Amino acid sequence: MSQPSSVDELSSPSDFISRMRHTTAHVLAQAIRERMPEAQMGIGPVIDNGFFYDFQLPEQLSEDDFPAIEARMRQIVKADLPMVRWSEPREEARKRCEELSQTFKVRLIDDLPDEAEISFYQQGDFVDLCKGPHIESTGKIGAFKLMSIAGAYWRGKAENEQLTRVYGVAFETQDELDNYLIKLEEAKRRDHRVVGKHLKLFHIDDAVGQGLVLWTPAGGAIRTELQNFISNELRKQGYDQVYTPHIGRLELYKTSGHFPYYAESQYPPLVQREFLAALASDGCTCGELSNKLSDGDVEGYLLKPMNCPHHIKIFASQRHSYRDLPIRLAEFGTVYRWEQSGELNGMTRVRGFTQDDAHLFCTEEQVPGEIQGCLQLVKTIFGTLGMTDFRVRVGLRDPDSSKYVGDPANWDKAEAACREAAMTLGVPFSEEPGEAAFYGPKIDFVVQDVIGREWQLGTVQVDYNLPVRFDLTYTGADSMPHRPVMIHRAPFGSMERFVGVLIEHFAGSFPTWLAPEQVRILPIADRHAEWCEALKTRLVEAGIRATVDSRSEKTGKKVAEGQVARIPYLLVIGDRDIAAGNVSVRHRELGDLGGRSVDQFMDDLLHEVRERLLAPIPPVKEV
RNA sequence: GCCCACGUAGCUCAGUGGUAGAGCACUUCUUUGGUAAAGAAGAGGUCAUGGGUCCGAUUCCCAUCGUGGGCUCCA
Numbered sequence: 001m002s003q004p005s006s007v008d009e010l011s012s013p014s015d016f017i018s019r020m021r022h023t024t025a026h027v028l029a030q031a032i033r034e035r036m037p038e039a040q041m042g043i044g045p046v047i048d049n050g051f052f053y054d055f056q057l058p059e060q061l062s063e064d065d066f067p068a069i070e071a072r073m074r075q076i077v078k079a080d081l082p083m084v085r086w087s088e089p090r091e092e093a094r095k096r097c098e099e100l101s102q103t104f105k106v107r108l109i110d111d112l113p114d115e116a117e118i119s120f121y122q123q124g125d126f127v128d129l130c131k132g133p134h135i136e137s138t139g140k141i142g143a144f145k146l147m148s149i150a151g152a153y154w155r156g157k158a159e160n161e162q163l164t165r166v167y168g169v170a171f172e173t174q175d176e177l178d179n180y181l182i183k184l185e186e187a188k189r190r191d192h193r194v195v196g197k198h199l200k201l202f203h204i205d206d207a208v209g210q211g212l213v214l215w216t217p218a219g220g221a222i223r224t225e226l227q228n229f230i231s232n233e234l235r236k237q238g239y240d241q242v243y244t245p246h247i248g249r250l251e252l253y254k255t256s257g258h259f260p261y262y263a264e265s266q267y268p269p270l271v272q273r274e275f276l277a278a279l280a281s282d283g284c285t286c287g288e289l290s291n292k293l294s295d296g297d298v299e300g301y302l303l304k305p306m307n308c309p310h311h312i313k314i315f316a317s318q319r320h321s322y323r324d325l326p327i328r329l330a331e332f333g334t335v336y337r338w339e340q341s342g343e344l345n346g347m348t349r350v351r352g353f354t355q356d357d358a359h360l361f362c363t364e365e366q367v368p369g370e371i372q373g374c375l376q377l378v379k380t381i382f383g384t385l386g387m388t389d390f391r392v393r394v395g396l397r398d399p400d401s402s403k404y405v406g407d408p409a410n411w412d413k414a415e416a417a418c419r420e421a422a423m424t425l426g427v428p429f430s431e432e433p434g435e436a437a438f439y440g441p442k443i444d445f446v447v448q449d450v451i452g453r454e455w456q457l458g459t460v461q462v463d464y465n466l467p468v469r470f471d472l473t474y475t476g477a478d479s480m481p482h483r484p485v486m487i488h489r490a491p492f493g494s495m496e497r498f499v500g501v502l503i504e505h506f507a508g509s510f511p512t513w514l515a516p517e518q519v520r521i522l523p524i525a526d527r528h529a530e531w532c533e534a535l536k537t538r539l540v541e542a543g544i545r546a547t548v549d550s551r552s553e554k555t556g557k558k559v560a561e562g563q564v565a566r567i568p569y570l571l572v573i574g575d576r577d578i579a580a581g582n583v584s585v586r587h588r589e590l591g592d593l594g595g596r597s598v599d600q601f602m603d604d605l606l607h608e609v610r611e612r613l614l615a616p617i618p619p620v621k622e623v
Numbered sequence: 624g625c626c627c628a629c630g631u632a633g634c635u636c637a638g639u640g641g642u643a644g645a646g647c648a649c650u651u652c653u654u655u656g657g658u659a660a661a662g663a664a665g666a667g668g669u670c671a672u673g674g675g676u677c678c679g680a681u682u683c684c685c686a687u688c689g690u691g692g693g694c695u696c697c698a
Binding site: 061335349451522555 | 624625626627634655657658659660671690691694695696697698
């Protein structure tokens with residue numbers, strides 16, 4: 001679901017469908033109020049495809065109640081009640097809401113600016129504070145359906161009351177609604193969790209833990225290809241590969257500022273045995289433990305929530321001249337974060353994930369060029385994968401927040417560099433105040449999943465903070481120590497999330513270079529199996545992921561299963577092929593391509609894989 | 624973490640207050656078949672886990688764990 005599409009939560013866009021959806025929300029509120037007269041109403045805005053309305057209810061509402069509520073809503077629609085609007089002075093309006101005991105509406109009025117017009121809408125005997133606009137009468141409402149119930153905090157703040165949010169969708173006609181519901185079903189079929197299970201790409205096991213992804217052989221093949229791809233690009237751009245362990249001393253993260261500041265979003269520290277024993281015998285409380293941890297009285301290790309401190313220590317392990325810079329340290333680094341359980345989602349939101357991470361250490365002057373280089377890499381990767389549907393977000397400081405560290409003057413420079421680099425990408429981008437990391441501005445690349453949720457993939461972040469915290473220096477031309485600037489960047493984001501998004505992007509039909517199984521050879525009869533095995537060996541030796549389906553099944557069945565498994569190439573082999581030294585090629589999308597020589601097939605296939613083509617070159621059918 | 628829903632065979636799902644079913648997958652046999660699914664037989668489940676109500680619970684109630692959709696959060 002999406003955010004309220006209006007900036008002002010009391011109003012909604014004025015096109016017919018939006019007005020109609022908004023009116024449907026009021027009809028829902030009326031039906032709920034009739035059912036539970038004590039219900040308090042929160043806000044009820046228009047969203048993509050529909051609406052929601054928040055209520056504080058005297059008793060629990062369940063989705064089982066939807067049929068009854070929908071039935072009452074249909075009666076209200078059928079009654080064709082006119083939507084009557086009027087406005088009144090603040091005090092009067094306030095009194096009216098108080099009399100209706102709508103305390104949330106009173107709070108809304110109190111938050112309205114002095115000059116705001118305060119208006120109400122009424123249908124039948126149901127009155128609601130609302131800026132509108134609405135349609136003329138409830139009879140104009142088309143087809144609607146209540147979708148789900150969710151808890152939602154008043155004003156979106158966790159410390160506020162939790163309200164019951166009812167989501168609904170509404171369209172002008174039943175056909176449009178049916179169409180929407182069908183599309184939703186289709187989208188669910190390409191959900192990476194569904195496709196991932198079907199194609200056996202990954203597995204998450206209770207016994208291993210929530211949000212901890214197990215890469216199966218098929219998923220592993222995809223990941224390996226992606227990592228090889230990016231490693232090659234990094235080499236071309238002058239990156240050096242490093243490796244670092246999965247844990248580090250608490251001290252390291254105190255220096256970096258990650259601990260205890262972000263302690264709640266990390267796995268608890270690994271503390272020494274002696275301390276655990278002392279804890280058990282002394283009856284030390286959890287509060288004491290956390291105090292001792294943050295005071296530094298306890299030695300311990302942290303599962304790393306980020307790779308930067310380790311990379312920084314590699315940089316700092318040697319003296320650097322300005323002539324060495326920039327230094328670019330890359331690692332597929334696995335990090336662990338304690339995401340809230342309600343937020344976990346397949347591969348796209350997990351607790352352990354591997355970033356295609358790198359940290360660049362450069363001079364102030366090199367920052368714009370390095371950012372450009374990062375964006376070039378992103379362009380290459382997304383271009384190769386045919387991912388054009390993403391947006392760029394430039395995260396800037398929130399003007400009225402003190403959570404940022406570092407020199408504001410440096411921030412200004414960094415923000416300017418990000419803005420300029422983003423502009424050169426040639427894609428639409430938005431500047432978003434408040435989206436910056438605590439240590440610097442950033443450029444994010446955001447994509448949507450099958451049901452329209454946005455996920456952040458790659459990121460490029462400038463950091464003026466950590467070099468100070470770790471007192472990093474390089475020797476300048478003046479032989480004096482200077483402070484380097486750091487850039488964190490991960491164009492894929494994490495392998496988990498990226499592959500999750502890719503599964504949905506390709507709906508499981510990966511381009512040949514990424515496909516876990518690229519070629520499946522189908523002998524028609526048992527007597528062809530030996531020849532097929534030899535062919536497989538030849539393909540495998542050429543670096544192709546090929547298998548033979550030598551079961552005693554009919555060819556039609558083997559073809560069907562190969563298609564369902566989304567394998568790019570099926571080779572049907574019988575007497576005719578063996579006699580001619582040919583393979584009969586069937587492509588996943590293009591169908592039966594007829595016979596061609598083994599050499600020809602391999603040349604084409606290897607070219608397609610080497611060039612990482614999204615689709616095969618148009619086939620030249622041999623006669 | 625919070626709200627609502629869900630958890631039955633490897634997968635997709637039916638079903639019931641009297642200890643369970645289908646399709647696909649799997650195993651074996653028959654079949655050796657040229658581009659989307661050949662036939663038969665077999666095997667497979669302490670109905671998520673732990674309590675409670677009941678003569679009896681997979682079914683009803685509670686808790687826990689997990690999953691899904693939201694909310695909050697997100698270095």
